Amino acid sequence: MTIGLQTIHDVPVLMCAREGDVIAEEGDALDLIGDAGYQGAAWVVVPVERFDERFFELSTRLAGDVIQKFAQYRVGLAVVGDISRHTAASSALTDFVRECNRNRQTWFVGDVDELRERLRG
Template sequence: MADVIEERAGTPVLVCDPGGPPIATEQDALDLIGATYLGADVVAVPASRLDRRFFSLGTRFAGEVMQKFANYRVRLVVVGDISALVAASPALAALVRESNTAGHVWFVPDLDALDDRLRHAA
C-alpha cells in the first residue's frame, strides 16, 4: 500500500504506509508535508517509519520534524504503540503528554484512536 489520503472522521488525512521509506531527515518530513498539498490536513505516520533518533530527544530530530509540521500548519500524528519508549524516557513521556494536550502533534496507538481524536477536535 502506498501513502494515501483518506477521509477520517470528516478530515482528510495522509495515511502513511507502514512499509514505506523511513523518515530519517528533515527533507523526508518536508516530502510528507508536500504530499498534503493534494488535499490532506493531517499526516498519520506509523511510529515504525520514524528514525529511532526521533524518540531520543537529545538528538533534537523530533523537535526539528515537529517544527517543520508546525511551520506549514500541518498536523502530525504518530501512530503506534510507543509505550516501551515512553516508559524508558521521562523526557519522551513529557513530550507525548504535552503534545497530546497542545493539539498540533498527537501520539495515538492506532487509527481508531486518531478517528476519536479528530471527532473530538472538531
C-alpha cells in the first residue's frame, strides 16, 4: 500500500504506508518499482516495518537482492525507521548500511526529515 507521490526538493518520491504487504522477496520489490515507474517516482520510501525480518539478516541475501532490483531499474530506495536493534546484533549489517548511505542509490534513514535533508544536497 502506498500513500502516494510527493515531491521533495524537485524529486518525485513514492511514499509507502506502514501498513501493507511485507517485502519478503524480489517480486515484492518489483511490484514497488513498477508502481514507482507508473507514477513517475525517482525514489521509493519504505518504512522499516514493511520489510520481512530476513531483510536485516544479510546471510539470507534478501537485502542484496531487493537493493539490486532497485539499482537495476534506477529507482532509489529509502528505508525509513529505526533499525538499531538489527545493527546492534550485526556488525556486517552496520557496515552494509554505512556503505549504502555513502551512495545515491539506497539510504537507511531514521525519518522522512532526514531523507529530505539528503535529497536537498
